[in-house]
Amino acid sequence: MRYENVKGTKDFNPEEMEKRQYIIDVIRKTFEEFGFVEIDTPCLEKWEILSKKGTGGEGILEETYKFEDKSKALIGLRYDLTVPLARFVAMNKKLPLPFKRYQIGKVWRYGDVSKGRLREFLQADIDIVGAESILADAEVLACASFALRKLKIDFLIRINSRKVLNSIMKKVGIKNEFVNDVLRSIDKLDKISEDEVKKELFSKGFSRDVIENIFEMIKSNPNELKVDGIDELNKLSEYLKLFDVKNFKIDFSLARGLDYYTGPIFEIVSKNKNIGSIAGGGRYDNLIELFSSEKIPATGISLGIERIFEILSDYPKKKRIFVALSNEDVFEDAIKIVKMLREKFYVDYDLKGRKLSKQMEYANARKFSIVIIVGKRDLENKEVTVRDMESGEEKKIKIENLESFLEGYLELV
Incomplete structure (x- = not known):
């Protein structure tokens, strides 16, 4: 039908x-x-x-x-x-x-x-x-x-x-x-x-x-x-x-x-x-x-x-953030980051337990501005990888500095 x-x-x-x-x-x-x-x-x-x-x-x-x-x-x-x-x-x-x-x-x-x-x-x-x-x-x-x-x-x-x-x-x-x-x-x-x-x-x-x-x-x-x-x-x-x-x-x-x-x-x-x-x-x-x-x-x-x-053809798009998990071992740490960032930003994460590559495909299809990749090795250094989805540029950012970094970065993009 x-x-x-x-x-x-x-x-x-x-x-x-x-x-x-x-x-x-x-x-x-x-x-x-x-x-x-x-x-x-x-x-x-x-x-x-x-x-x-x-x-x-x-x-x-x-x-x-x-x-x-x-x-x-x-x-x-x-x-x-x-x-x-x-x-x-x-x-x-x-x-x-x-x-x-x-x-x-x-x-x-x-x-x-x-x-x-x-x-x-x-x-x-x-x-x-x-x-x-x-x-x-x-x-x-x-x-x-x-x-x-x-x-x-x-x-x-x-x-x-x-x-x-x-x-x-x-x-x-x-x-x-x-x-x-x-x-x-x-x-x-x-x-x-x-x-x-x-x-x-x-x-x-x-x-x-x-x-x-x-x-x-x-x-x-x-x-x-x-x-x-x-x-x-x-x-x-x-x-x-x-x-x-x-x-x-x-x-x-x-x-x-x-x-x-x-x-x-x-x-x-x-x-x-x-x-x-x-x-x-x-x-x-x-x-x-x-x-x-x-x-x-x-x-x-x-x-x-x-x-x-x-x-109306031109209007400011909302800057949304997606938190991606490198594997299931980092789930609890990723959720802590999600909770922290939701105080100030639009934040989503994967609900299907998919591989990192599939999460990135999803984030790209949903047109997220930023993807924060939470990985086991990065966590040992108390940091995450932040990727700009438009330029593809990646940076390592300390978790304690993540909020302030995103506030400044999202104002520029």
Whole structure:
């Protein structure tokens, strides 16, 4: 029988996991440096939460995994981390505001599968709940930018506002009940061509004149367009420059497909790889109110770990040490060395009682940086042989000096 992963899911081998974990560690550290605290929420949510009017919208619900459990309750796999956060805030009314939270977790969407686009994927989110000021939007963008710079990713931030888009829709004569329908089509501009988006809008019943007017306005110069929301975007631009975030542009074609956005929206794209957005978010001042009697403003951004993984080519590899035994007679001495080194290093040893040559083959296949060979003759001199697996160079090192030698040596390789 031939086994396969469920379409849109992926196994990660140890080398891939090391790279993935490095990305997560850098992002997590940055989040905490900016004052965000971590929460976790269930992968499963009641369908009434995920499908509530004003949350993700029809498009996202079509991609949401939904099922009936044994008690006949309708359940869904979360499609983002924002709606669960809104539910969390509504259930925890005594949170001190502003509440700066981060969460790193998997989400699921039954969408098209391509490079960097899976149906099960990992997101790293930061959100600020309870702050009306555009400064909060600048803060989440500054934090995301700082994390991506640490990862040495060359990127561009696109910013827009739902207020601007809503104002444009009003000027071209789109009724309120059809605005989100138009924006869902415009949101596809980074996936399909402008002509295809226009055809989709035409198929939805909008006239060619209205469609042309929409595109004329979203292509306008930011300094010339006079609509609601422009002042907020200008303020956001000022704050970003204050945070030394300069690689951004105002782009009126940016829509973001989720229905809950109410103000500034943003997306981060790689300058070097055409892989879609690597981060996105915006302000959602009405979402929490759907689950609570209180209106609480909020804004946030989500970083896509899978897409960052595809972009990142250079990252520091962990330096691992393998302790090899020349024969069974040195087993107890080798274990003492393993225990000593594990206080500071990543250390493994052979569990199968193999000959030294087979141990070396295994260490090479596992890509260990250093192999420490424990031999009977060396032990008589209270030393071991240290081999650099890349260069093949070997040195005799006194056991009492082994820790300090490795600390210095591993910093250089």
